[in-house]
Amino acid sequence: EIVLTQSPDFQSVTPKEKVTITCRASQSIGSGLHWYQQKPDQSPKLLIKYASQSFSGVPSRFSGSGSGTDFTLTINSLEAEDAATYYCHQSTSLPFTFGGGTKVEIK
Amino acid sequence: EVQLVESGGGLIQPGGSLRLSCAASGFTVSSNYMSWVRQAPGKGLEWVSVIYSGGNTFYADSVKGRFTISRDNSKNTLYLQMNSLRAEDTAVYYCAYSGSIGPGSVDYWGQGTLVTVSS
Numbered sequence: 001e002i003v004l005t006q007s008p009d010f011q012s013v014t015p016k017e018k019v020t021i022t023c024r025a026s027q028s029i030g031s032g033l034h035w036y037q038q039k040p041d042q043s044p045k046l047l048i049k050y051a052s053q054s055f056s057g058v059p060s061r062f063s064g065s066g067s068g069t070d071f072t073l074t075i076n077s078l079e080a081e082d083a084a085t086y087y088c089h090q091s092t093s094l095p096f097t098f099g100g101g102t103k104v105e106i107k
Numbered sequence: 108e109v110q111l112v113e114s115g116g117g118l119i120q121p122g123g124s125l126r127l128s129c130a131a132s133g134f135t136v137s138s139n140y141m142s143w144v145r146q147a148p149g150k151g152l153e154w155v156s157v158i159y160s161g162g163n164t165f166y167a168d169s170v171k172g173r174f175t176i177s178r179d180n181s182k183n184t185l186y187l188q189m190n191s192l193r194a195e196d197t198a199v200y201y202c203a204y205s206g207s208i209g210p211g212s213v214d215y216w217g218q219g220t221l222v223t224v225s226s
Contacts, residue, residue, distance in 0.1 A: 032211065034211070043217065045216070049214075087151065096142075096157065101152075
């Protein structure tokens with residue numbers, strides 16, 4: 001099973017700051033890595049698919065990069081509405097797996 | 108517009124069975140890759156099972172042999188039959204749509220249905 005390790009677990013950020021979340025896979029997964037945002041009491045929402053492809057309707061301040069084992073989600077100029085937990089997910093190898101999540105709090 | 112509406116959750120005793128349903132609209136379930144993902148209270152997301160458009164099914168080790176994913180093409184509905192339920196199966200269960208190309212990203216999620224396993 002491929003283990004996805006996210007860092008940091010928690011981040012407190014002021015509005016307009018840049019946020020960087022990393023996801024490291026225990027073995028190479030090519031570009032089969034996706035990012036989701038989950039706000040309290042809501043279902044997750046897709047932000048980035050296949051490492052760097054923005055999903056329809058997602059604000060341009062969200063971007064993804066990486067391949068192989070190291071991936072990054074970047075939020076440029078954080079807004080108050082971005083307070084949420086962010087998860088990475090790999091679909092390259094069964095069983096599919098999720099990272100443990102990164103909670104982003106607005107200062 | 109893709110819509111997923113789960114139902115069937117509730118309180119069930121350990122060892123019991125429950126069947127979750129996911130009524131889909133805006134697309135054809137049988138032509139797409141569909142999954143179940145769960146989230147225990149206060150915890151992260153856990154992939155549970157996937158059914159490919161061709162009918163192949165796969166499971167997380169934690170549920171293999173106890174859970175069965177299936178679909179009813181006439182009702183355009185996805186199911187998760189859960190047997191021999193344990194306390195650690197307590198979670199919100201989400202129905203997840205990945206599209207027709209492959210079991211990649213989850214493009215759309217249902218609202219979730221809560222399953223509580225407790226005596």
